[in-house]
Amino acid sequence: MGTKDAPSSLEDTISGNAANSLTEAFSSIGIDLPSIQSARSPEGRLYVDLGSCSPAVAYQLAHWIQDHHQ
Numbered sequence: 001m002g003t004k005d006a007p008s009s010l011e012d013t014i015s016g017n018a019a020n021s022l023t024e025a026f027s028s029i030g031i032d033l034p035s036i037q038s039a040r041s042p043e044g045r046l047y048v049d050l051g052s053c054s055p056a057v058a059y060q061l062a063h064w065i066q067d068h069h070q
Contacts, residue, residue, distance in 0.1 A: 012038065015046040022048060031061055 015038040023036045035051020053061075 011046050012040075015039075015048060019048045022050075026061075029064055031057060031064070033057065 019036050019038045039049040
């Protein structure tokens with residue numbers, strides 16, 4: 001997990017922790033998305049950027065979600 005800007009506030013830390021948690025959750029089901037990172041919009045809004053992935057990873061994630069949707 002990367003961070004586009006170094007954490008400068010509690011909100012940045014929370015965003016970074018959310019990105020780390022999501023990376024760990026994906027990893028636990030065998031999906032590697034190394035592009036996940038904490039980010040901040042030009043307006044200052046924090047978000048978790050999922051980045052991009054290969055078509056194979058997208059299909060893997062889609063099938064996992066479909067197989068586990070209740």
